[in-house]
Amino acid sequence: MEESKGRIQYAYQRKRYVRDDATNMDMGIRVDASDRISRLPDHVLHYILSYLSIRAVVRFSVLSKTWHRISTSFPVSDFSEDVLLLGKRYEIQDWKNKFIDFVQDSLLAQHHHNTRSHKFRLSMDLDSYDPQLTSRADHLLELATKCGVYEFDLNFQNISHYCLPRALLSAEEITVLRLNGNYKLSLPRDAINWPSLRVLSLMNVRVDEAILQNLICGCPLIEKLALVYCYGVKSIRISGCIKLKEVEVNEGDSVLERMEIHVPSLRTFCYTTGLVKSFFHIDMTGCRNLEVLKLKFYNITEVIGQVFQDLIAQFPALKVLALNCYATSVSRIKISNPQLEKLQLWSSALTKVTITSPSLHSFKHFTYGFPSAFSLDQSSLQKATLHVHKGALYSSDFLQLREYLGNFNQIRRLTLRINYVGIRFIPETLNNISIPALPDIKHLKLKICPSTGASGSLANLKDYRDIVDGLLWVCHPETILLISGWSSENLFIQILCEKLMQGGEKQHCCTSSRIKCWRHDLKDIQIEHLQRNAEAKAFTCGTLLESLPNLARGQKIRFIFNW
Template sequence: MLQKLMSRCSLLEDLHLSCLALKHIYVSKLHKLKIISIRELAHELQSVQIVVPSLEQFSLNCKESILIDMVECPLMVLKLKRVLLTDHEFRVLISSFPLLEDLKVIFCLHLKRITISSNLLKNLSISFCYKLMAIDIDAPNLLSFCYLDNPIPVSSMNVPCPWKVELSNNYGDDPDTQWYIKIKEFLTGSNQIEDVILTVDTSKRYSFNFDECRESSPSFPREIGNLYVTIYVAYYHYAALLDGLLEVCYPRTLSVSLYERSFGSSFIEWLYEKLMNVDASCCDSHDIKCWRHYLKDFKIGGFLMSHPEDQNPLCLDNFSVDNLEDALRQYRNGIVRIPLNWRFPEFYK
């Protein structure tokens, strides 16, 4: 039926197939076709074969391990969602598209290692691949890289472009020194990291030891654009949390999200007190010292809301810090942004 229908649409340029409960999808002889999107959630699909030399974009959303044959398609844009590919199948598939410029990999739950080598790839996004353990990316002309809500990988990266990274300790990791070291080492893959989003939940064991971290990872932390944190950490862990965060990277802006269930408000109050009274006598014996020695000054910004749907948020830009404590008690939602001004040693420049 599908073949018969397509045979009557020889000028078709854009084809979307959704929930057809087909076992096999075969598309050919559509010489104008540029875009194909397949969404099949019925656990029926077994194979996709496409012979369309004009095809530029392909999107596949399914929940099965399927055979994909698209060798003759000069794809430039590829999106894979929920496709149960093995590492080898993924590598073979990607190598079939030497002209690929835009790749999104989402919820591909069989992937443990992603290997990509391309001089033409411009945009790469990997998200929600919960079993991913390693990535090996050689893409020297990449313009953007997003790594969102996957485990912290062992990585080999040639990706000289802005990064956006979102990580959490929701994959069986205790937020301890080794967890922070893994994040720090991953971030060394780029000096153009724009955003790092961290969610820290201490439902498990929490600890951070500066000496252990420096012994295992003696390099200077990366300077990044924005470190955005959501905190579910009890008060007595705040000092270790701050040391861990600022050993991972030196953000130009530290943003703390406030939610009813999070500890953001109390953390902001505690943090402001610590930043106002920095004690830099802690690690004089180290060549590379902790964040206290390099922080020059800071400001308060962002916005607060009384509830998530508040249409009149309180702007904190140029806000009097004397009133911050009262504001945090009244407004329990929002984002507090703290621009941090660093003064780094000469060897870091």
């Protein structure tokens, strides 16, 4: 803001100096200063204005007639009432009219100078008790269509009801329409004619089935449809859209009970629900070519969960599946898709997970606990990412982690992120059960993220020492990749180095326990600092500790273990 003011003041001073220079030249006085900026071609000045905020562009328009012409002919595509606010809004109605005047002048100037923008975003508060204000906003949309705009993003607030103007409904060249606002949408009796529309998005808009059906039928070549928090819709039926490739439905708190989609061209479907439903019917048997499916559930019952689990099995061409079962009563899930390549799974209460997908090569699991029964067909799996969120990790949790990671043996790349409050790893509490560490995890990328506990303090040094002992008790990877930067990452690297430097004392490290610690299996260790030029700088534990405070954020440190 201050920078914009400074630029404006500088331009104003330069303009004043130009007047003074002209006077001095008339008097025969030689001057060095001149207003060279105003003499530049319009397209160059537009290029200069493109580096400024829209608010700064508007401020320039009041400097002079020349700058008003340049500013209003500048191809602005984003008109936001809040962004363009120039002063205190003592008289809101007067300000709204001035804002509309500016948008109108800008559209007319762009049309006159042939510098029009094909995108038009209008964000402003309307007034349900002032139909003239809404009429003026509709007139802006009519001007935009005449200026060749074919992408509309309209955000109208503070209005209970809005009817799409006929000028917009008859704009045959429109390709994108996004409507956002907490209002009830209605349509005039005229038929919708959007033969070129490719993207239709409704957010926070109240519609009924009839209006939604008219909108969809009015754009036969639509490719993407998004319905986000569209209240009032109980049933959605989509068919006959031969070009439709992507559908997103986020019902929020609506009362959606039935959804039928019969579109063979559909490739991506995203659905989010947050309500406890006693009944829900979904029919997508006409979407056999679906490749990407993203489902997010909150507070659904086991019965409704089974409905969506049956849905997953209906798509033989499915390649990407993202499934969020957070905070649901669903405890079991079975995924069996022969062509599935990527799977993302969020879970909090799953106790049994069965995945049979022989083509799977990427798996991401975000979990708040380890499933007691986990089965994964990993014949083609190349990499896996595991995010574990736990309040506190104890020895028994490391035992569960060992059993869980056993499903990912033979995987070359494993990313493990652990979010925790506290760590306590005491092998003696495992009743001296001697379980060999996992030997087949190749390359482990590790990120340790301590959370703030109830006391308000972060993890202490003992937490880091215990998690190093616990993880190397769980598995013996060939390499561990760590990223320097934040204090938690650097502290973990420090503790790991200190633990490795104690390797020479392994004959006395665990004499009181029948379970031998990881030091007895470690033969050698190498440390590399991976450079951006693909070179690697060798470190020892000692030299790494010395260099650690000076390492920039995001540096890759690789530990190479010889077990």
